[in-house]
Amino acid sequence: MQSLNSENNRFSYGVTDDKSGIGNAAAKQQIEAQMRERIEEILKQSDTDPAAALASALALPVHGTFESSSPRSDVLLGIAEKSAAKKASVSKSALDEFSTIQDQLTPQETTGIDRLPELYLKIGDVDGAKKAVDILVKAAAKIYEKDTDADDPNKAFKGTWPSTDLWGKAIQEGAKISLSFPEEIIAGMQDVEIAAFEKVAFASYLVDESALDAPILVSDCRKNGASYRVSATH
Numbered sequence: 218m219q220s221l222n223s224e225n226n227r228f229s230y231g232v233t234d235d236k237s238g239i240g241n242a243a244a245k246q247q248i249e250a251q252m253r254e255r256i257e258e259i260l261k262q263s264d265t266d267p268a269a270a271l272a273s274a275l276a277l278p279v280h281g282t283f284e285s286s287s288p289r290s291d292v293l294l295g296i297a298e299k300s301a302a303k304k305a306s307v308s309k310s311a312l313d314e315f316s317t318i319q320d321q322l323t324p325q326e327t328t329g330i331d332r333l334p335e336l337y338l339k340i341g342d343v344d345g346a347k348k349a350v351d352i353l354v355k356a357a358a359k360i361y362e363k364d365t366d367a368d369d370p371n372k373a374f375k376g377t378w379p380s381t382d383l384w385g386k387a388i389q390e391g392a393k394i395s396l397s398f399p400e401e402i403i404a405g406m407q408d409v410e411i412a413a414f415e416k417v418a419f420a421s422y423l424v425d426e427s428a429l430d431a432p433i434l435v436s437d438c439r440k441n442g443a444s445y446r447v448s449a450t451h
Contacts, residue, residue: 245282248282249281249282252277252281252282252288255277255288256277256288256291256292256295259273259274259277259292259296260292260295260296260299263295263296263299263300264299267296267299267300267303267304267307267308268304268307270292270296271293271296271307271310271311271314273292274289274292274293274296274311274314275289275314277289277292279318279321279322280321280322280326281326286325286326286328287318287322287326287328289318290315290318290319290322290326290327290328290329291328291329293311293312293314293315294311294315294329294332294333294336296308296311297309297311297312297315297336298332298336301336301339301340302339305340305341308336308339308340309337309340309342309345312333312336312337312340312342312345312349313345315333316333316345316348316349316352319352319355319356320355324356324359324360324363324379327356327360330352330353330356330383331353331383331386331387331390333349333352333353334346334349334350334353334387334390334391334393334394335390335393336349337349338393338394343394346390346393346394347394347398349390350387350390350391350394350398350402353383353384353386353387353390354384354387354402354405356383357380357383357384357387358380358407360378360379360380360383361378361380361384361407361408361411363379363380364378364379364380364437369439369440370439371436371437371438371439372438372439373436373437373438373443374436375408375410375411375414376411376414377433377434377435377436378411378435378436378437379435379437380411381411381414381415382433382435382448384402384406384411384415385415385418386448387402388402388403388415388418388419389419389422392419392422392423396423399419402415403415403416403419432447432448433447433448434446434447434448435447435448
């Protein structure tokens with residue numbers, strides 16, 4: 218729970234009767250901090266030696282300490298972005314490696330995956346961009362399973378679900394490759410309500426591409442709390 222002191226500074230408090238748990242949490246936080254430092258080192262290295270940075274990235278673990286991010290995934294995406302203009306071959310290799318581990322990631326670890334098609338297009342790899350859109354669609358379906366968890370479903374409006382947001386981004390990126398791509402994606406969606414929502418959103422995009430530029434709120438509301446984030450583009 219959160220509280221406010223007299224100076225309006227926010228604090229987080231927790232209660233536990235397991236002293237070993239406190240030690241374990243501290244150890245995990247230390248490991249996480251060390252991993253973040255290593256990630257920053259590799260990303261800095263990619264400015265001067267992207268090939269060496271890529272080799273270092275492949276030695277990172279796929280899963281992080283707290284399973285909220287993927288160290289290898291984060292660094293590969295960072296290298297791909299940094300190298301796209303200067304070293305397209307390294308950028309492509311990083312994107313390909315990023316793509317190969319997506320099936321291993323949890324929904325929480327797929328941060329940044331929506332940038333994959335755009336980066337492939339940036340280095341002129343249309344086939345890679347098509348495969349990347351398929352990866353987004355599969356990831357959205359995996360997140361949809363979490364949104365519809367029978368034991369603890371997402372109670373937010375479906376239009377703001379994380380799965381809906383990622384499906385929308387897949388449709389938008391697919392439209393940059395072929396206007397038939399979004400229709401295929403929508404036709405393959407298992408939720409008719411979300412499919413209808415995406416169809417309307419795509420129609421708006423066809424009329425005015427700037428229609429989807431406004432940030433939207435992505436909501437995940439469960440039994441024990443809710444989380445919200447802003448999605449820059451749909």
